[in-house]
Amino acid sequence: NAGVTQTPKFQVLKTGQSMTLQCAQDMNHNSMYWYRQDPGMGLRLIYYSASEGTTDKGEVPNGYNVSRLNKREFSLRLESAAPSQTSVYFCASDGVRGRFGETQYFGPGTRLLVL
Amino acid sequence: AQTVTQSQPEMSVQEAETVTLSCTYDTSESDYYLFWYKQPPSRQMILVIRQEAYKQQNATENRFSVNFQKAAKSFSLKISDSQLGDAAMYFCAYRRKGTDKLIFGTGTRLQVFP
Numbered sequence: 343n344a345g346v347t348q349t350p351k352f353q354v355l356k357t358g359q360s361m362t363l364q365c366a367q368d369m370n371h372n373s374m375y376w377y378r379q380d381p382g383m384g385l386r387l388i389y390y391s392a393s394e395g396t397t398d399k400g401e402v403p404n405g406y407n408v409s410r411l412n413k414r415e416f417s418l419r420l421e422s423a424a425p426s427q428t429s430v431y432f433c434a435s436d437g438v439r440g441r442f443g444e445t446q447y448f449g450p451g452t453r454l455l456v457l
Numbered sequence: 458a459q460t461v462t463q464s465q466p467e468m469s470v471q472e473a474e475t476v477t478l479s480c481t482y483d484t485s486e487s488d489y490y491l492f493w494y495k496q497p498p499s500r501q502m503i504l505v506i507r508q509e510a511y512k513q514q515n516a517t518e519n520r521f522s523v524n525f526q527k528a529a530k531s532f533s534l535k536i537s538d539s540q541l542g543d544a545a546m547y548f549c550a551y552r553r554k555g556t557d558k559l560i561f562g563t564g565t566r567l568q569v570f571p
Contacts (some may be wrong), residue, residue: 363467384461384548384561385502392557400558430500434559444552445488445561448502 344368346449348433353453355423363418363452365433373436374416375400375446376408378429385432391416423456430454458479458483460550463562470539470552471570477524478534478565480549488554491525491532496546496564508532510554536567544569 346367355361367374372393377385377400387400391410405427406408407419416435420427430453461485463483470476482491493505508516508525515523520540527549536543 375557375559382563384550384563385559386561387558390557398557432502434502444554445492445504445507447504450495451500451502454498 346407346433346435346447348449348452350429350452351450352455354457355420357424358455359423360419360421361423362420362455363431363433363454364415365417365449366415367433367435367447368414368434369446369447370413371435371437372413374410375434375435375436376406376416376418377432378402379432379451379456381427386436388418388431407418419455423454425456428454458554459486459551461549461560461562463547463549463565465565466563467566467568468569469548469570470536472541474539474541475535475537476534476567477541478547478549478567479561480532480534482530482532482551484530484551484553486553490552490554492522492550492552492559493521493523493532493534494548494550495543495560496548497542499545502548506534539569541569541571543567 349364375390376388389408391397433449436446489510496504511523520537546564
């Protein structure tokens, strides 16, 4: 199993450009999440999806949109990138069953630089 | 609102020694989970250990163990026989059972010296 995968690993954007970060999981998890991590801070939740077809705002949703394409995939879109969105973005997923139910597993992260 | 506090921005330990990282949290809930995640320079977030609040026994995973004090709302991580590969950022996190949100502390950077 690959677990949680993210593409791209690194991206440079100019202010105003748009892009979509892709995330996929092969663990048959229902819930998926997008976080951002800034220097000196823990991870902050941007959006999450408790199940296919549903999405909800997290702590810092402004400037982002998400799509839960199917059970495996959850994408994050920046419509008009701003320098304040320079960050490392993590996707995560979790399920409710098993020894580690309700435990989030993370992808490797996408480092985004907005100039 | 629930909060997680890691009061040690940086810690250091000698190889083979033991180190304890502190975490406190604030919640009015009684059923929840607590986690420690490790983030090495690769930036990958790796689950180290998980504790369920209704279990009195402290969780252990090989060289990693926790001291869970529910009344004091304290959840410290003890790393025994520290290794160079343990050098990383460590994040404490809280999750109320049955909810989707994971709340992170600001992290502790652990350095391991040979």
